[in-house]
Amino acid sequence: MAGRPKIYDETAILDKAVEVFWEKGYANATADDLLHAMGIGKGSFYFAFKGGKEELFRKSMERVVELNFKAIRDALTTCADPVQFIKDFFLSLTGNESPVGNKGCYFGNALIQVSADDAGLKMIAAKYLHLLEEIFTEAVQKGKDLGLLQTQEPAAALGTYLVNLWNGINVTRRMEPDQRKLADLVRMNLKILD
Template sequence: MSGTARDRGRPRGFDADAVLDRAVEVFWRRGYEGASLSDLTEAMGINRPSMYAAYGNKEQLFRAAIARYAAVDMAYAGEALRQETGFAVIATFLHTNADALTRADRPPGCLSIQGGLATGSAGVAEFLAASRLAGEQALAERLRRAVAEGDLPAGTDPAGLARYVMVVSEGNAVHAAAGADRASLHRTVDIALRAVPGG
């Protein structure tokens, strides 16, 4: 809600990024539905009026947490898109994703998957689906360029290949949340890469 009338002239007495990082962890561990306002405000170290003033309601806080998660915990995705070849883009994305899903200092799995697997909020489910689709479309666009440059074989379906990569990534996220270790996720990636042209 940055820039709205209600938070202009009301300075925040907290580090917004640090507070959001704590909200990210609560949503990640408990999911959108499982994270109560009490859980969130206690972890964030702020009271409810401060939370409402800074972020609006719970759904708006969740959207802010997802944006923070994308910028910090998923920064590897942007780095993968900058690789020189289409195969390197995919391999880098899937391997760094496997690492991210199993970081010792973060909950296992993926916030965008765990956050909404069992949500009863249509708005949250649609938001998460749109967020995942945006990532898939960015990957498809990069693969489209790889086909145009002759880096991937003519006839490669960039959209279909991007969907395949995301299915592998999202499947690994579910398994990581269930306790699969990093090595097993990387083995899955290695098998999946055999189907990627240009490898």
């Protein structure tokens, strides 16, 4: 027997779960919140996610990486000026059209919101932030190789610096509504890439 057929699109329900987790956080997202947003019943949920909410959150983190980090890496790989791309990317976080909005970083939020009892989820979130750091490091190295950066700072140190800026701006954006101040802050932090 092949089991019950799927009557839903797994990527569509994962996208709905991402919205709930991003809005409410892992701990505050209830099963009812998730089931309602995903539009599936308990039976279908546990059939698809045998590990329950924890498995769903793991898969939601994979989905965020698939949707966002791959696009960033692809854009950086094909662009002529990775340094300018990084600057534009960070400045985009300060405006109304920010890809993150006021919700913060999915993985940064997880590191803060997931309890110590769920250390495995924290480790996964940290792993994905390290992946973002790796993407920034590759972009910086490409900028150095193209002669676009004169700094003597190692690419890896700048990658760490940029992931720290990513985490910081995602928190600061929540407390500072003045987009001009945020943009000035980002520009000041990005002077290291001049």
